[in-house]
Amino acid sequence: MTENVRMSARRRRVLLGLGAMALPAWLGAKPPPLAKARVVVIGGGVAGAACARWLRWLSPQLRIVLIEPQAIVYSGFFCNTVIAGLHPLAHVARQPAALSDDRIEVVAAAVTGVETDRRRIYLSDGRALSADAIVLAPGIAMRSDSVAGFDGLAMRDNPPAWPGGRKALATVRDRLLALPPGGVVVVAPPAAPYRCPPGPYERVSLFAHVLLQRNPRAKILIADAKDSFSKQTLFLEAWARHYPGMIEWIGRQDGGQVEHYDHASQRVQLANGDVIAADWSHIIPQQKAGLVAESAGVTDRSGWISVDPTDFHVPGTQGVYAVGDATQAQPMPKSAFSAYNQARACSHAIVASLQGRPFEPELLANTCYSMVTPDAAFSVSSLYEVRRGQLRIRNPDSQLSPLIASVEARRREADEARALYAHLMRLCYGR
Ligand SMILES: Cc1cc2nc3c(=O)[nH]c(=O)nc-3n(C[C@H](O)[C@H](O)[C@H](O)COP(=O)(O)OP(=O)(O)OC[C@H]3O[C@@H](n4cnc5c(N)ncnc54)[C@H](O)[C@@H]3O)c2cc1C
Structure with missing residues (x-):
């Protein structure tokens, strides 16, 4: 009825x-x-x-x-x-x-x-x-009030694609490929908590992978709303190794947070007062x-x-x-x-x-892989248990991939990431 x-x-x-x-x-x-x-x-x-x-x-x-x-x-x-x-x-x-x-x-x-x-x-x-x-x-x-100027039409036109569908993902790819030679893209990750903590940094890595082949003088500036980020040392090491000189990170303590976005010019103003004349600003708002x-x-x-x-x-x-x-x-x-x-x-x-x-509460688990090139990934895994009504990481603490690892070890983790994805999707949707 x-x-x-x-x-x-x-x-x-x-x-x-x-x-x-x-x-x-x-x-x-x-x-x-x-x-x-x-x-x-x-x-x-x-x-x-x-x-x-x-x-x-x-x-x-x-x-x-x-x-x-x-x-x-x-x-x-x-x-x-x-x-x-x-x-x-x-x-x-x-x-x-x-x-x-x-x-x-x-x-x-x-x-x-x-x-x-x-x-x-x-x-x-x-x-x-x-x-x-x-x-x-x-x-x-998405919280449309988290970055001044990034709302409504601006967000539709320049989507965070987090993940977004066909149109949003295609738009982000088109903008990446349209970056002028030696151009600058600003990527602005949100403050925590948000969907997929290492996701913005994996995205930066794969942006860099594309740019290295098509536009090697291009630069990626990460204007961050946080002082640190997931798997930070692993990402920084990978960026120095695979994309030297291409990626710069400005944390919140250095005024990296984007305070204002101008849709027409793609310029952003950071909390430290700097105005970045970006060719494209890719903003992932708070959630x-x-x-x-x-x-x-x-x-x-x-x-x-x-x-x-x-x-x-x-x-x-x-x-x-x-x-x-x-x-x-x-x-x-x-x-x-x-x-x-x-x-x-x-x-x-x-x-x-x-x-x-x-009902007896169960142990819960998480493993998160991040791809830094098509053939290199690293991961973090944790177990969680309920203690006194709260979720806690169970000892021993999270397992993080080693900072220094062979090419084969990183390739193995990239294979594992692909296998895990296929497995998880099959469990959820049957294929
Ligand atoms: C760039 C990126 C990389 C990521 N990488 C990883 C990774 O490597 N590993 C990993 O584990 N996770 C990763 N994630 C995170 C993962 O995608 C999310 O954690 C996961 O999708 C969360 O699932 P969910 O069902 O809670 O939300 P969603 O997948 O967003 O599903 C929510 C659904 O609810 C529906 N819905 C919303 N409102 C209504 C309504 N009113 N009525 C009916 N339906 C409604 C929506 O249409 C949607 O389909 C990544 C995410 C991003 C963005």
């Missing part, structure tokens, strides 16, 4: 007021029999697709609905290799509709509203759904949870969804969960690998909750 009811602002405030209670799902209520239960997953990116498939693997009888407006989703993971021309666009494209092979009902619509207390979901096609459990996996939205999370009233002041990492439920709700980049799950980085692990743990927790049995 069609309903067009939106959650009232008052109801949202009431829900937010319950934020500290962290009730486990189904406390004091009898769960429905598993065969009659319906779980609705919002978003068909890595987190949502993984969650839907894990639910199916754990329970053949559960009704699972996945809502995703885009017929084709493009993964951020490996999108830098598309910009660099190492892979065609099809390499990072997946169709959420393929999940119907697993008896997952895939709905091609956007969620326009969520009533968390009644577990009602409102769709762009006018329909409304009820759910016994809801999983929010809407990814990220927050996908917009539906905000309208559902589940984001906190940081703009992300706080979750209980034990089972990834949203504190103050019953049967509402969130996974993937939209969540505040530090120290786990916002990565596809993290999203997949969170989705797996969350699916176990949902099935346990629907069966009315306790």
Whole structure:
């Protein structure tokens, strides 16, 4: 039956007021029999697709609905290799509709509203759904106020492609190739937290790989909103080795943060007062949870969804969960690998909750590879556990690739990165 009811602002405030209670799902209520239960997953990116498939693997009888407006989703993971021309666009494209092979009902619509207390979901096609459990996996939205001048038309015209689809990735590649001989591109990574912490620096590396072949006198200036970045020593060593003199990094402490962008001239003004006459400025703005999370009233002041990492439920709700980049799950980085692990743990927790049995929190993992040339990569891997309700890196600490490594060792990691990508995508989408 069609309903067009939106959650009232008052109801949202009431829900937010319950934020500290962290009730486990189904406390004091009898769960429905598993065969009659319906779980609705919002978003068909890595987190949502993984969650839907894990639910199916754990329970053949559960009704699972996945809502995703885009017929084709493009993964951020490996999108830098598309910009660099190492892979065609099809390499990072997946169709959420393929999940119907697993008896997952895939709905091609956007969620326009969520009533968390009644577990009602409102769709762009006018329909409304009820759910016994809801999983929010809407990814990220860009903050259009993070760099003055970089909003609306400017952002559409000069896309961050984080990852963006066909048009955005092609635009970035075209701009890179159109750089005049000896030209300057400014790359402006955001302040943390944001999607894929090493992603901007991998993108810089692959920009440099393209420029080295076509435009070797070109320069890349990284105007950073941070004082340090993921795998920094490894990137700096790789840049000195593969792209000497081509890449310069200015951190926040040296006033590197971009304060103003002028779309017409592509000039940027840095916090230290310098105005850079760039030929192209590639800005990756600060980020927050996908917009539906905000309208559902589940984001906190940081703009992300706080979750209980034990089972990834949203504190103050019953049967509402969130996974993937939209969540505040530090120290786990916002990565596809993290999203997949969170989705797996969350699916176990949902099935346990629907069966009315306790759930033991699982160990979570993340591995992030960065390609610095088509044949060289390095990685960081960590295990995470829940201690006193908080996610912590488990001892021993993260494994980082060695700073000094042979050509073969870096090539092996590039092969591993490609294999991991293929494997993860197969787990999420079946191919
Ligand atoms: C350049 C780059 C490089 C990266 N490299 C790596 C890497 O090497 N390794 C790695 O592990 N990760 C990497 N990542 C990160 C990875 O891509 C993300 O962490 C991952 O995509 C997060 O998955 P998600 O499902 O949370 O979000 P997304 O993949 O963005 O999916 C969210 C989905 O929700 C949908 N949605 C949004 N709003 C609604 C709504 N209202 N209703 C219904 N659906 C909605 C969207 O259409 C979207 O399909 C990289 C990212 C980038 C940008």
